[in-house]
Amino acid sequence: MSNARPEFLDKGFVENGQKLLKFVMEYHNNIRNFPVRPTPALKPGYLRSILPSKANEQPVDFSSLYSDIVNIILPGIVHWQSPKFHGYFPTGCSYPSLYADIISAAFSCIGFNWSACPIYTELEIVMVDWIAKEMGLAKKFLFEAKLGGGGIIQGSASEAVTVSIIAAREKKISEILANTSQNLTYYEILSKLRAYASDQVHSSVIKAARLSAIRLTIIESESDLRLGGDRLLEHIKKDTNEGLFPFFASTNIGTTNTCAFDDVETIGKICQEHKIWLHADAAYSGVLFFIEEFRKVLPKIDLVQSFAFNPHKLMDICFDCSMLWIEDGNAMKSALGIYPTYLKSDAQDIIEFKDWQVPLGRRFRSLKIYFHIKLLGMEHIRSQIRNYIKLGEYFESLVQKDGRLFIPYPVACGMVCFYLKNSDSLTRYLYKKLIERDIYLTSTEVKGRLLVRFPVGCSKVDKVDLDESWKLISEVLDDVLTGKDY
Ligand SMILES: Cc1ncc(COP(=O)(O)O)c(C=O)c1O
Numbered sequence: 001m002s003n004a005r006p007e008f009l010d011k012g013f014v015e016n017g018q019k020l021l022k023f024v025m026e027y028h029n030n031i032r033n034f035p036v037r038p039t040p041a042l043k044p045g046y047l048r049s050i051l052p053s054k055a056n057e058q059p060v061d062f063s064s065l066y067s068d069i070v071n072i073i074l075p076g077i078v079h080w081q082s083p084k085f086h087g088y089f090p091t092g093c094s095y096p097s098l099y100a101d102i103i104s105a106a107f108s109c110i111g112f113n114w115s116a117c118p119i120y121t122e123l124e125i126v127m128v129d130w131i132a133k134e135m136g137l138a139k140k141f142l143f144e145a146k147l148g149g150g151g152i153i154q155g156s157a158s159e160a161v162t163v164s165i166i167a168a169r170e171k172k173i174s175e176i177l178a179n180t181s182q183n184l185t186y187y188e189i190l191s192k193l194r195a196y197a198s199d200q201v202h203s204s205v206i207k208a209a210r211l212s213a214i215r216l217t218i219i220e221s222e223s224d225l226r227l228g229g230d231r232l233l234e235h236i237k238k239d240t241n242e243g244l245f246p247f248f249a250s251t252n253i254g255t256t257n258t259c260a261f262d263d264v265e266t267i268g269k270i271c272q273e274h275k276i277w278l279h280a281d282a283a284y285s286g287v288l289f290f291i292e293e294f295r296k297v298l299p300k301i302d303l304v305q306s307f308a309f310n311p312h313k314l315m316d317i318c319f320d321c322s323m324l325w326i327e328d329g330n331a332m333k334s335a336l337g338i339y340p341t342y343l344k345s346d347a348q349d350i351i352e353f354k355d356w357q358v359p360l361g362r363r364f365r366s367l368k369i370y371f372h373i374k375l376l377g378m379e380h381i382r383s384q385i386r387n388y389i390k391l392g393e394y395f396e397s398l399v400q401k402d403g404r405l406f407i408p409y410p411v412a413c414g415m416v417c418f419y420l421k422n423s424d425s426l427t428r429y430l431y432k433k434l435i436e437r438d439i440y441l442t443s444t445e446v447k448g449r450l451l452v453r454f455p456v457g458c459s460k461v462d463k464v465d466l467d468e469s470w471k472l473i474s475e476v477l478d479d480v481l482t483g484k485d486y
Contacts, residue, residue, distance in 0.1 A: 259409075
């Protein structure tokens with residue numbers, strides 16, 4: 001048995017690290033050469049027959065591990081950073097944010113409050129304000145404004161909406177309990193609370209309602225997939241008349257299905273009048289707020305109480321990095337703040353981010369934002385976003401020019417959805433055939449119709465890539481429509 005100190009802990013560390021960084025660069029440079037998804041021969045559970053059934057007692061050397069990356073890990077990867085990937089929504093991977101992940105893993109602090117690691121809290125406070133200003137968010141969301149609001153970086157938009165609904169729930173219950181004319185217990189009130197969202201809402205909002213034991217009413221969207229004020233107001237009035245307590249609504253600024261935008265402004269006025277916490281989910285298309293001319297045509301969000309945006313999507317930050325701004329920090333603190341002696345902080349008058357999130361521990365995600373902005377600059381970030389939008393329009397023009405596929409909803413933020421008119425089963429077949437080819441697509445169902453989704457993809461995509469993707473789609477379409485393959 002050997003107790004020798006593995007060589008990678010000493011001089012090998014830098015050498016091996018350099019090899020890994022080189023791998024990263026070559027991987028990204030050559031990404032177009034990889035088939036975008038693993039071979040169909042890989043079936044669920046395949047790895048069990050490849051790996052030993054038991055952990056090794058003795059260390060292996062680095063070169064053996066390195067060959068595992070190539071031989072075991074890579075074959076199971078779906079290459080989200082490939083320009084052939086148009087599934088779900090794209091995710092970012094800028095080198096500056098990758099550097100930040102390396103450095104923060106090296107520090108490995110769990111900075112849940114100021115005392116646990118001051119720079120985690122300090123940098124996050126500044127970064128959420130920087131981004132809020134770049135996006136033109138209302139002053140009430142800036143820590144700097146000292147109006148009680150501010151932002152936080154979480155792991156996901158799902159966590160963001162979960163904490164928002166819980167804060168709203170506790171705030172509303174406290175208000176009702178304080179109202180002596182209502183002789184109801186906490187749990188009686190809880191059972192009467194109602195939240196609202198459209199049928200286009202992301203599953204994360206439905207999950208958040210489940211997690212917080214809240215009854216969520218799903219409201220049918222308009223034919224253009226927007227949630228307007230009228231239907232929401234009808235539900236609010238009906239529920240109020242029945243003695244229920246409407247308290248929370250979630251709106252979409254860019255739905256996952258088709259990138260539709262709710263009428264947040266009108267809904268905001270209704271929610272304000274009925275004292276309902278309004279959440280806006282801009283996980284994907286929140287980047288549009290960075291561009292002044294786009295902001296002018298986006299829904300006005302001044303009346304929302306919470307606003308979520310994922311920089312790990314189109315801002316090109318490595319997963320995970322999800323931002324949430326809230327108007328009322330105290331509501332969050334009252335709902336989620338717990339103070340056992342072992343978590344006491346020396347600091348006064350500073351935000352304790354552990355009170356604004358589900359987990360206690362927190363990562364140094366603000367460093368990714370800091371590195372990304374410092375090394376790239378906002379001008380470059382904005383031009384990347386503009387380019388993305390243009391590429392979406394370019395792909396739309398390819399589809400329109402061809403004329404065989406139909407785009408039923410406006411293309412927004414680089415998101416193109418299409419189907420074959422007059423035949424849902426043919427669209428299904430087309431989709432089945434497309435995903436057998438070297439392109440990664442996902443589909444969705446909207447108002448009973450199957451749509452193939454095509455978001456532009458990662459930041460590496462250029463016009464030539466879109467030409468290639470269209471060529472492939474067009475070939476499959478030829479086969480399907482000429483009956484050669486149907
Ligand atoms: C509009 C929208 N909201 C919420 C989410 C949930 O994102 P997360 O993975 O950050 O929880 C997504 C995911 O793609 C999304 O598209």
